[in-house]
Amino acid sequence: MRVLGVDPGLTRCGVGVVEGIAGRPLTMHGVGVVRTPPDAELGLRLVAIEQGIERWLDEYEPELLAVERVFSQHNVRTVMGTAQASAVAMLCAARRGLPVALHTPSEVKAAVTGSGRADKAQVGAMVTRLLRLDAPPKPADAADALALAICHIWRAPAQNRLQQAVALHAAHASKALKGRTA
Amino acid sequence: MRVLGVDPGLTRCGVGVVEGIAGRPLTMHGVGVVRTPPDAELGLRLVAIEQGIERWLDEYEPELLAVERVFSQHNVRTVMGTAQASAVAMLCAARRGLPVALHTPSEVKAAVTGSGRADKAQVGAMVTRLLRLDAPPKPADAADALALAICHIWRAPAQNRLQQAVALHAAHASKALKGRTA
Numbered sequence: 001m002r003v004l005g006v007d008p009g010l011t012r013c014g015v016g017v018v019e020g021i022a023g024r025p026l027t028m029h030g031v032g033v034v035r036t037p038p039d040a041e042l043g044l045r046l047v048a049i050e051q052g053i054e055r056w057l058d059e060y061e062p063e064l065l066a067v068e069r070v071f072s073q074h075n076v077r078t079v080m081g082t083a084q085a086s087a088v089a090m091l092c093a094a095r096r097g098l099p100v101a102l103h104t105p106s107e108v109k110a111a112v113t114g115s116g117r118a119d120k121a122q123v124g125a126m127v128t129r130l131l132r133l134d135a136p137p138k139p140a141d142a143a144d145a146l147a148l149a150i151c152h153i154w155r156a157p158a159q160n161r162l163q164q165a166v167a168l169h170a171a172h173a174s175k176a177l178k179g180r181t182a
Numbered sequence: 183m184r185v186l187g188v189d190p191g192l193t194r195c196g197v198g199v200v201e202g203i204a205g206r207p208l209t210m211h212g213v214g215v216v217r218t219p220p221d222a223e224l225g226l227r228l229v230a231i232e233q234g235i236e237r238w239l240d241e242y243e244p245e246l247l248a249v250e251r252v253f254s255q256h257n258v259r260t261v262m263g264t265a266q267a268s269a270v271a272m273l274c275a276a277r278r279g280l281p282v283a284l285h286t287p288s289e290v291k292a293a294v295t296g297s298g299r300a301d302k303a304q305v306g307a308m309v310t311r312l313l314r315l316d317a318p319p320k321p322a323d324a325a326d327a328l329a330l331a332i333c334h335i336w337r338a339p340a341q342n343r344l345q346q347a348v349a350l351h352a353a354h355a356s357k358a359l360k361g362r363t364a
Contacts, residue, residue: 042284043276044249046269050277065225070262080252083262084269087228091270094225095232102224 001156002029004062005149006089007141008070009037010045010081013052013089014141017060018044018149019130026150028131029060036071046088053092061094065093066152068144069102103151111151123147184211186244187331188235188271189323190252192227192263193220193299195234195271196323198330199242200313208332211242213324228270228283235274248334250326251284265267285333290326293333305329 001021007014014032020026034052036045063069067090070083106116112126124136124143130150137143183203189196195216202208214233218227251273252265257337272282288298294308305320312332319325 041276041282043280043282044271046273047276050273080261080265083265084272087266087269088273090225090266091228091232091273094223094229098225100223100225 001064001153002060002062003064003066003149003152004056004060004085004093005145006061006065006067007090007144007148008068008082008086009141010036010042010049010085012139012141013049014139014145015053015056016142016146017056017062017151018146018153021053021131022154022156026153028133028146029144030056031137032056033139033142040086047099047119049085050092053089056168057092057096057098062098063099064099064101065150066101066103066148068108068110069104070147071104075156099167101152101156103148104112104153108147108151111154112147118152120144128140183227183246183335184242184244185246185248185331185334186242187327187329187334188247188249188268188285188324190250190268190271191260191323191328192267192320194229194321194323195231195267196321196325196327196330197235197326198319198328199238200328200335202335204336204338208335210315213319214326215321217326221254224261224266225330228266231267232274235271236331239274239278244294245330246281246334247271247281248283248285248330250290250330253286253312256269274355276308283334284339285330285337289337290329290333290334293336294329302326317339 002017002019005016015034016031017029017110018026019029034049036048067086070079072087093100109118109123110116112130115120120140126135127143127146131146137146184199184201187198197216198213200359201210201211209343216231217229243349250270274283291305292298295304302322303360306322309325309328310318313328319328
């Protein structure tokens, strides 16, 4: 499974492509940052993000986009920018028919470091180790994007099993109900 | 000046097209709502909003998009959806080279009712009167979109004068500085 991770932001969108399946060594295909000038008009910044994400989708042809689930716990202004940048990334993927997966920051940290409260340095160190890189990707947004992709690859089997279990339970419940009302 | 007002939301995006200049009677060209199913995936909802906004831009060819400036004062979940929907609307406009103007809810209320704390009914009543409609547009999101467009048409001259004054002041200051350092 090839995943494009996106750590959304108006000024810097971290992007990273990771391929692999749970339980096997992972491969990094690319990592980088989509930047937009802070003094540009908001509409134009969103267009620049769209163009940047489109280039990554064209070049790496991922099967899925994993993006950070945005919470309003931080600075209000930052959160709005993050929500807007993530909307553009999700739009680009969905428009091509690619599934979009959302993971919270603590899910990502827990997936790659074992702790949902790990700091940036720890996430960077584990991303470097897991992808067998020479040095942590810079800036931190780029490392976070790779961590998001890794998180998705590792959590996906569990999520799929959970979804299957829920679907199976729903099917049984529906059958049982039908049997009762028949 | 023909303005497309957008009251952004994931479930309902109010849209309304108003033409006019400050101090003259206004004309409504169209009003409606772009809806997306609440149970659909987020990426697909954003694609549906993009398609809806594109249709309005194609059909009415506005010169500018006026959209609500999103604040994080309300329910966190709603605010995220609003920020995401507004990002898509701004992206659609900016991609065509249309300017995007942001107005706060209180600016809009103050523009059409004289009070920044007016309620929905009051905004609906004034929109009905100002555009000489038979009844307030429903739902409230549609009326709010028209109010946004009206607000922009009425505030634009003042904003332009302010921007000109700031630019002039900056030019003078820069000249004075050059004179001093020369």
